[in-house]
Amino acid sequence: MKKANPVFVRRRLSLSFRQKKQLTYWAFLIPFLLGFFLIMLGIYINSLQYSFNDVIIDGADGFHLEWLGWENYNYALNKDPNFVTNIQSSIVTMLTNIPLVILYSLMIAVILNREMKGRTFFRAVFFIPVILATGFMTKADLNNMVSDQMWNNMGVATSAATDTEMANGLFNSVEMQNYLTSFGLSPEISQYILTAAQNIYDIVNISGVQMVIFLAGIQSISPAIYESASIDGATAWESFWLITFPMISPLIIVNVVYTVIDSFTSSNNIIMQQIQEQTYQSNGMGLASAMAWFYFLVVAVCVIIITLIIRGYVYYQQRD
Amino acid sequence: MKGILKGQREKKPSRLAEAFSKNRIRRTLGQIFIYVLLIEIAFVILFPLLSKFSASLMSSSDMYDRTVIFIPRNPTLENYKVVWEEAFFLIATKNTLLISLLAAVLQTLICAMTGYGLAKVKSKLGNLVLLFVVLTILIPPQIILVPMFLKFRFFDIAGIIKAISGGTITLMNSVWPIVILSVTGLAFKNGLYIFIMRQFYKGIPEEIEEAASIDGYGIFPTYFKVVLPMSVPMMITIFMFSFSWQWTDTFYSGMFFSELKVLSNTIFTMTSAFHSGNFAGNYSTSSLLQTGVLMAIIPLVIIYIFAQRKIIGGIERSGLVG
Numbered sequence: 001m002k003k004a005n006p007v008f009v010r011r012r013l014s015l016s017f018r019q020k021k022q023l024t025y026w027a028f029l030i031p032f033l034l035g036f037f038l039i040m041l042g043i044y045i046n047s048l049q050y051s052f053n054d055v056i057i058d059g060a061d062g063f064h065l066e067w068l069g070w071e072n073y074n075y076a077l078n079k080d081p082n083f084v085t086n087i088q089s090s091i092v093t094m095l096t097n098i099p100l101v102i103l104y105s106l107m108i109a110v111i112l113n114r115e116m117k118g119r120t121f122f123r124a125v126f127f128i129p130v131i132l133a134t135g136f137m138t139k140a141d142l143n144n145m146v147s148d149q150m151w152n153n154m155g156v157a158t159s160a161a162t163d164t165e166m167a168n169g170l171f172n173s174v175e176m177q178n179y180l181t182s183f184g185l186s187p188e189i190s191q192y193i194l195t196a197a198q199n200i201y202d203i204v205n206i207s208g209v210q211m212v213i214f215l216a217g218i219q220s221i222s223p224a225i226y227e228s229a230s231i232d233g234a235t236a237w238e239s240f241w242l243i244t245f246p247m248i249s250p251l252i253i254v255n256v257v258y259t260v261i262d263s264f265t266s267s268n269n270i271i272m273q274q275i276q277e278q279t280y281q282s283n284g285m286g287l288a289s290a291m292a293w294f295y296f297l298v299v300a301v302c303v304i305i306i307t308l309i310i311r312g313y314v315y316y317q318q319r320d
Numbered sequence: 321m322k323g324i325l326k327g328q329r330e331k332k333p334s335r336l337a338e339a340f341s342k343n344r345i346r347r348t349l350g351q352i353f354i355y356v357l358l359i360e361i362a363f364v365i366l367f368p369l370l371s372k373f374s375a376s377l378m379s380s381s382d383m384y385d386r387t388v389i390f391i392p393r394n395p396t397l398e399n400y401k402v403v404w405e406e407a408f409f410l411i412a413t414k415n416t417l418l419i420s421l422l423a424a425v426l427q428t429l430i431c432a433m434t435g436y437g438l439a440k441v442k443s444k445l446g447n448l449v450l451l452f453v454v455l456t457i458l459i460p461p462q463i464i465l466v467p468m469f470l471k472f473r474f475f476d477i478a479g480i481i482k483a484i485s486g487g488t489i490t491l492m493n494s495v496w497p498i499v500i501l502s503v504t505g506l507a508f509k510n511g512l513y514i515f516i517m518r519q520f521y522k523g524i525p526e527e528i529e530e531a532a533s534i535d536g537y538g539i540f541p542t543y544f545k546v547v548l549p550m551s552v553p554m555m556i557t558i559f560m561f562s563f564s565w566q567w568t569d570t571f572y573s574g575m576f577f578s579e580l581k582v583l584s585n586t587i588f589t590m591t592s593a594f595h596s597g598n599f600a601g602n603y604s605t606s607s608l609l610q611t612g613v614l615m616a617i618i619p620l621v622i623i624y625i626f627a628q629r630k631i632i633g634g635i636e637r638s639g640l641v642g
Contacts, residue, residue, distance in 0.1 A: 024539045028437025029449055031430055032514070035504020036452055038477050044459065046467035108361070111354055120625055125362045127624045131564050131617050132368065204364050209561070213516060216557035220520070220550075250519035257454065258512055265460040276462060285466065292463040299458055317525040 051289035072290030109214035129208025435517025457511035587612035
């Protein structure tokens, strides 16, 4: 009995050193995989199930399902007046925001990494959008009377959506566009610059997370690399493009993916608001789930396309 | 004495010349530009907080007076006192702190490990797992609210608990849902943390691990003794994310802790109590709410400042990365 099965021994040996290492690395993934398959998958399947049913609430805390097939999806895509146009507009918003958010957050992260007076203060301030982005801040902002009153007195309506109106007052679009075009910029580019200027308030508030991620990435680059580069005569500009940029390029992909997801799933998004409203309507949960799952597919396709485009520009030090 | 004076006199013109040299001027102008930019953006960020601060100092008569903008006519600290007492501020802060710490520590460790696994596993299956990770942040939590609530209300893992105790167990009003979600890397935005860590580890040169393996370290000792210390700045960042998002969270707190006193619950129950209860009219609910929110987020900013110090110290200590 003690003698090992020779076939088994040979198979064990035939696993190369590399393959054995690969198997050990899978151990790191066990907690996530267990949780995903035992807890989350069931939750997702339930939600998917609701989308094919009419969810009818019976009483205090019970409900039952009535099979509808594709009816909910059909309603969302063909009968709901706003759903499809809302999806289109949120894709456009996302596409305009990505480059602005990435450039802005990278710039601020580089600035905040420099030695300067008041750095700690500015770092703390630029962390605040991370806190404000989620949770009870958005809930509480809904009824902040002071800012309402101030904007009202200035002749401006409130809420994030109308901050652009305020900016419109500052940069009168048509005049500014003419002005920019007179420099020889094409109308499309000058229009884009104007949109950027008008959205600066939103951009600042949605870039907090990205900025903090970039900052941490830059902070983990060893100062020794910069030192040796500067001994070799590299300027600050060169060392940014040749050291900082490649070293944090893996994080650019994270930030782009996060910007896409955040722009699609934040509670300010039109679709998310529509889904949220739908959920609280009587017996509307089936339709809300259908909308959500269709929307999820759209977002997933966007994320995959964008990742494939950027992937070629990313530099990893790990060999594949 | 004379010699020293002479020396100073000789130095002065050269200093002046240096001060007005082209390079120096350019650098100063650049510095001024950067400060103006930073201060402007800082104002945009701080404006909502300043308006909260001003609301927190207003009495209810100021709040409803349309001529009072920003600077209260009868400044009062009454709002702070009311929030301190009625929102059970001390107990709620203690509970929130404990829950946030627990969640943040677990999530940081698990996400770092999962990220490392994903960076090292090189196969199609590994990419599939990465897809699952992104999936968990792609699906907005609002959508799975009902099934998630039911899952933890009638908790069971693959029928095992039912087989042992004959029924499902409820995990409401305990920290278990948060612990379970954290240990498996499925809590709020954990997919983002895993993705960050995976990308970070992909950027570390493989030679470091090879050197450790030649020194006789196995995979786990290499990770915990060599690779993990290198990723301290990233992990502190993730810790700050998960800590502050757990701190301000309303979604899971509302779902799991409806009877537990945590900040995001007590502040809102306090305001709604004032809206309809005996005190209605004496206080402006809006300024109470703003005060509560302000009091709740200030500790977070302070913790971030300390964490930043830690990050910088961490890099200097470990002297990484080539």
